[in-house]
Amino acid sequence: MIAIIDYGVGNLFSLKSSLSAVGADAVVTGDARVIESADKLILPGVGAFGDAIDKLRKSGLDEIIYKKVENGTPLMGICLGMQLLFDKSYEYGEHMGLGLIHGDIISLKKEIPSELDVPHMGWNALSVKKESPILKYVKGGEHVYFVHSFFARVSQDYTTASAEYGVDVTACVQNKNVYGCQFHPEKSGEVGLSILRAFCELGDTE
Amino acid sequence: MITKRIIPCLDVKDGRVVKGVNFKNLNDVSSPVELAKYYSDNGADELVFYDITASFEERRLFTDILREVASKIFIPLTVGGGINTLDDFERVLTSGADKVSVNSGAIRNPSLVGEAAKKYGDQCVVLSADVKRVGGKFHVFAKGGREDTGIEAISWIKRCVDSGAGEVVVNSIDTDGVKRGFDLEMLSAVCEAVNVPVIASGGAGSSADFTKLFKTVPKISAGLAASIFHFGEVEINALKRELAENGITVRI
Numbered sequence: 001m002i003a004i005i006d007y008g009v010g011n012l013f014s015l016k017s018s019l020s021a022v023g024a025d026a027v028v029t030g031d032a033r034v035i036e037s038a039d040k041l042i043l044p045g046v047g048a049f050g051d052a053i054d055k056l057r058k059s060g061l062d063e064i065i066y067k068k069v070e071n072g073t074p075l076m077g078i079c080l081g082m083q084l085l086f087d088k089s090y091e092y093g094e095h096m097g098l099g100l101i102h103g104d105i106i107s108l109k110k111e112i113p114s115e116l117d118v119p120h121m122g123w124n125a126l127s128v129k130k131e132s133p134i135l136k137y138v139k140g141g142e143h144v145y146f147v148h149s150f151f152a153r154v155s156q157d158y159t160t161a162s163a164e165y166g167v168d169v170t171a172c173v174q175n176k177n178v179y180g181c182q183f184h185p186e187k188s189g190e191v192g193l194s195i196l197r198a199f200c201e202l203g204d205t206e
Numbered sequence: 207m208i209t210k211r212i213i214p215c216l217d218v219k220d221g222r223v224v225k226g227v228n229f230k231n232l233n234d235v236s237s238p239v240e241l242a243k244y245y246s247d248n249g250a251d252e253l254v255f256y257d258i259t260a261s262f263e264e265r266r267l268f269t270d271i272l273r274e275v276a277s278k279i280f281i282p283l284t285v286g287g288g289i290n291t292l293d294d295f296e297r298v299l300t301s302g303a304d305k306v307s308v309n310s311g312a313i314r315n316p317s318l319v320g321e322a323a324k325k326y327g328d329q330c331v332v333l334s335a336d337v338k339r340v341g342g343k344f345h346v347f348a349k350g351g352r353e354d355t356g357i358e359a360i361s362w363i364k365r366c367v368d369s370g371a372g373e374v375v376v377n378s379i380d381t382d383g384v385k386r387g388f389d390l391e392m393l394s395a396v397c398e399a400v401n402v403p404v405i406a407s408g409g410a411g412s413s414a415d416f417t418k419l420f421k422t423v424p425k426i427s428a429g430l431a432a433s434i435f436h437f438g439e440v441e442i443n444a445l446k447r448e449l450a451e452n453g454i455t456v457r458i
Contacts, residue, residue, distance in 0.1 A: 013302045017277040047327040114401075115425070119329050119372055121403050122427060123209045123251055123457040143209060143457040145282060147329040147372075164207055187282050187304060189246070 002200065003038035006030040007059045010046035015078070018186035022197040035064050040202065041073060045080030049089040049105060049150070052080055053097060062098060069100060074177045074202045076134070082173065082180030083152060091150050101175045103154030111151075112166030119149045124163040124171075124183075126191075132160035132174045133202055134181075137194035144171070144181075144188035144195075151182065209457045210420050210449065211251035211428035212442050213284075213405065214435040216241060219258045221267045223436075242275045245435070249442035250281065251457060254307070254430065257287030269301040276302020286334055290314065295322050299330070307332040307375060310348045312366060313355055323370025328402075333371035335363055337392060338379035344392060351379045359392075360399050367400045374400060375430060377407040385411025385434070388419045393426060403427035410434055413445040420454045 002024050004012055012028045019026035019042075026042075029035060043065070045052050056062050069075050077085045086097045089105035097105070109118045123143040128135055138161070146163065152170040161172035163183075173180040179199065185192035216223045222236040242253055255275070257268045265288065276283055285298040286307030295306050306326075312319050312333060323331045336351040337344050337359040344359035363374055376396050378389030388409045397404050406419055410431040419429055434440045446456040 011299050011302070011304075013273070013300065014276055014280070014304070017302070018280050020277075021280065046329070117401055117403050117425075117427065119402070120208065121329065121373060122211055125207065125209075146208075149328070184282075186280060189281055193280060 001038050002026040002040045002042060003035045004028045004042045004044060005035060005061055005065070007052075007056045007061055009052045009055055009080070010044055012044055015042065015044055015186045018193060018196055019200070022193055022200055024196070024200040030059060030061065032061065032064055035061060036068070038068075039073065040199065041065065041068060041075045043075060043077040043081035043084060045078070045084060047080060049080065049083060049091040049097075050093060050095045053084055053089075053095055056084065065098065069178055072177055074179065074199065075100075076199050077178075077180040078186075079148060079182060079184055082182055083150065085173070085178060085180050086152055086154070089150065100178045101154065101158050101173055101180065103152050103158065103170075105150050106153050108149055108151050108165070108167075108169070116166045119147055120151075120165045120169065121147045123188075124165060124169075126161045126163060126171055128161050129156070130160045130174075132172060132179070134174070134179050134195050134198045135160060135172060136198045138191065142191040144183040144185065144191055146171075146183045148182060152180075207455050209251070209455045210426070211405075212249065212416070212445060212456070213252045213254055213428050213430040214245050214250050214442070215254040215256060215407075215430055215432040217256045217258050217432070218268055218271060220264060221271050224258070238271050239274050239278060242279045245442070246279045246281050249446050249458070251428070252282045252284065253279070254284045254286065255303075257285065259288070265297075269297060272298060272301040272303060284332055286332070291318070292321060292325060295326060295330075299326065305330055305332050305373065307334040309334040309336065310350075313346065313348045313357070316365075317369075319366045319371050320369035323372070328370045328372035331371050332373045332375060333363065333366040334375040334377065335359060336377050336379055344395070347379060351377075351382075360395055363396055364399045367402050371402065373403045373405065373427075375405040375407055378409060381409030382407075384409055387411065387415040388429070390419065390422045393419070393423050397423055397425040405430050407431070410440070413440050413448050416445060417449060417452050417454065420449065421452070
């Protein structure tokens with residue numbers, strides 16, 4: 001069972017539907033016991049970093065995430081959920097993240113040419129930087145749907161895919177059993193579904 | 207590189223897509239779910255659903271339909287029509303909408319855009335403006351383009367973006383329905399004024415109009431149209447191939 005962690009941030013309807021579409025048994029839950037019993041975790045999120053990390057900490061679910069990750073359970077952060085995995089964000093102040101992947105979340109606006117719009121909104125092509133199990137169906141060049149104004153400045157060691165938008169925008173990351181997608185796989189058509197499918201298949205015997 | 211988006215717009219009333227649709231291979235041409243799937247399978251980058259019903263009961267039916275579409279179609283969905291309060295945002299967002307477009311609701315209550323952006327994030331709030339030339343100036347019109355508000359359009363749009371609208375749909379009343387091309391002058395003026403994605407609407411009559419749009423106003427993010435897609439006059443995949451041949455980056 002896959003637990004989509006519900007800590008009061010964002011709309012999880014499409015995420016749950018897309019996981020059903022790839023045949024996964026997924027539940028949207030904020031119940032610590034259910035999350036503890038899950039085989040895989042998804043950390044979603046939209047909105048502002050500070051608000052989201054506060055809500056996650058208040059819910060106490062951050063502790064369960066740490067424990068599960070420590071035990072080897074695959075975790076995937078999506079969009080803001082991916083950003084929460086990092087050490088620190090500079091969105092409206094400074095906020096500490098979960099620190100599961102080393103790097104900072106910084107403003108796109110300051111890094112890209114001024115004629116480019118922020119948010120980075122729309123379909124952009126993935127460039128695969130490194131092999132990663134969740135990208136096993138992705139060749140590179142496929143388009144996925146992004147919506148964000150901040151992005152991860154991260155060591156090359158963790159970046160598995162990027163997209164070009166004035167800078168190399170970190171699109172996918174991995175640190176052992178912790179994965180992240182800056183874009184929305186649940187809104188990225190067949191390509192997005194293939195990434196979710198690959199995540200669901202983690203640990204299956206081939 | 208980010209691609210230019212092509213977005214069909216579907217008007218929904220009593221649970222059905224109105225404004226006749228004309229497709230082969232579709233059993234039910236006015237089923238929102240079947241049409242959405244058709245567009246999603248045939249190159250649409252995003253879908254806009256416009257709720258043109260008025261009563262509470264019909265509105266409930268619309269959210270049921272939206273939920274069904276969102277459980278089967280995995281591309282971004284924007285919902286507009288009848289969005290006047292934060293409760294309206296909540297209602298469509300929990301039913302599967304990714305973005306919510308406000309038009310008259312923002313004119314009636316100018317703080318709506320800011321409040322919604324604060325609660326749901328800028329990326330969620332789309333300002334939709336119906337704009338028409340009046341005495342050489344661009345004016346914002348309300349009530350589906352029937353009422354001149356007297357508000358100057360460019361500064362209005364800029365104000366809404368400053369309060370948190372993450373995207374703008376500009377519908378030119380002057381070119382809408384005429385099918386002789388988008389309102390390039392108006393769209394350029396809006397693109398110069400704001401730094402969020404701008405979607406062009408009103409006036410597309412052929413695929414060449416889209417090529418001209420993206421060539422003449424390179425900052426435009428997307429082109430939106432309804433009847434030319436519904437009537438099959440322009441087929442989205444063919445349109446995108448033509449755009450690609452003209453050096454415009456699209457998702458194929």
